[in-house]
Amino acid sequence: MSQAIDPPAAVDPSLIASPDLPPAPASTLGQTPHEPTIRPWELELLISGALVFGVIQLPARVDAWFDRVYPALDGGFAAGAFFVAIYAKMALYAVICGFVLHLLIRAYWVAVIGLEAVFPNGIVWEKTRAGPIMRALQRQATPPLQALIDGADRMASLVFAGGLTVALLFCFSLLLLGLMSALAYGTVGFALGGLGASIAMEVLLFLLVLPMLVATLVDRRWGDRLDPASRSARMVRAVGRGSTRVMRYAVFQPLLLVIITNLRGQKRTTLLLALLAMAGVVFAGRDRLFPGRGMADAYTSLPDDAGRLGVEPLYYEDKRAEGEVVADVPSIQSDMVRDPYVRLFIPYRPRRHNELVARHCARGTADSVASTPRPATDQAEAAVLRCLAMLQPVTLNGRPVAAPFRFYTQPGTGIRGIAAYIPVAGLPKGENVLGVARLPVLAPDPDARPRPPFVIPFWL
DSSP, X not given: OOXXXXXXXXXXXXXSOOSSSOOOOOOOTTOBTTBOSSOOHXXXXXXXXXXXXXXXXXXXXXXXXXXXXXXXXXXXXXXXXXXXXXHHHHHHHHHHHHHHHHHHHHHHHXXXXXXXXXXXXOOOGGGOSSOHHHHHHHHHHSOOHHHHHHHHHHHHHHHHHHHHHHHHHHHHHHHHXXXXXXXXXXXXXXXXXXXXXXXXXXHHHHHHHHHHHHHHHHHHHHGGGSOTXXXXXXXXXXXHHHHHHHHTTOTTHHHHHHHHHHXXXXXXXXXXXXXXXXXXXXXXXXXXXXXXXXXXXXXXXXXXXXXXXXXXXXXXXXXXXXXXXXXXXXXXXXXXXXXXXXXXXXXXXXXXXXXXXXXXXXXXXXXXXXXXXXXXXXXXXXXXXXXXXXXXXXXXXXXXXXXXXXXXXXXXXXXXXXXXXXXXXXXXXXXXXXXXXXXOOSSXXXXXXXXXXXXXXXXX
């Protein structure tokens, strides 16, 4: 009689030892307070990548907007546009740098995780070529892979939160300043112009910031000793309540307070943030603060301004980059003229021309320019043209140019000014030189050397 044979029991595959593969390391996911069971790594990387590649194009857009708007503004409006452009670029560069740094740290974090997966035992110190003393020092100073993973993870999370906090901070401050600017320029500025709007803006900022600064100072120095029912305590409480109502819409505040309160007292962090802020200001405003200066210049034997002996591409409209706006120098169509006329364009610069016209030209012309944006009669228009031509006399090969000027708007840039069509018939073949006087200085220094005119050579 045959006996029934029981089927073999199922064996857990994890109990079968593999001689070729090392045992899998224990997972540390969710074992520390800073590392929950589920981490939004994918969302962090997705948001960082989207912000970097989306925002990195915006500084150039801000520059293009500024170049188009700034030449047509005067007084406080020009200053407002300048500071808005600088502030917006600082905000954009801060966001870009923060999230690029986050992507780099996360890339390092992924690399260390992959390395630990391939070599779970880490460094094999016995196979290093260092001697016993150097090996002991290296082993003491080198953290394990798990410590690198945890440190990079914490740093990436901090940088991500910090970058998002900076982005929200700039958005909130831009919104707040925008509302204040609209209030100032829409009321006082509409009646008194740009200068009045700038004064009104400063007054609004003063009224907004000063009470908060005073209340904070009083609370920090004497808050513990103030009677809760006293007038000072009530004033501090009222200012704080108003500030809280405004800041309740600032979603960045909880994040900022967490970061500041945990990093406070670390001098290296404060110094780093200060250096980053200074670098952001210089980097954002380098094109405005240091025009035409590169990071390095090895052309030590060549002059920065060649003057009569140079050919400046900005003077020739066909040599400028597409969309480039140049609103402070005269120009002609090309350095090699094939047309029967040379079209000389002199841009109108409101921040200087408005006052110069009112100061140097006839009373009637100044009144007509100041009273309306555009004179209503041919006689007034002709007076404005004569005034503008008188401010910047033009010479051709050393002789005054008698060609009449006309009002002109550059296509593509929208820069307005005056233009003269100078015939080339009778001019010698080869090089010819146009000279355009610079605008007079509003407050001239009697001891200053006269400024040379713009020199525009062209060839027939």
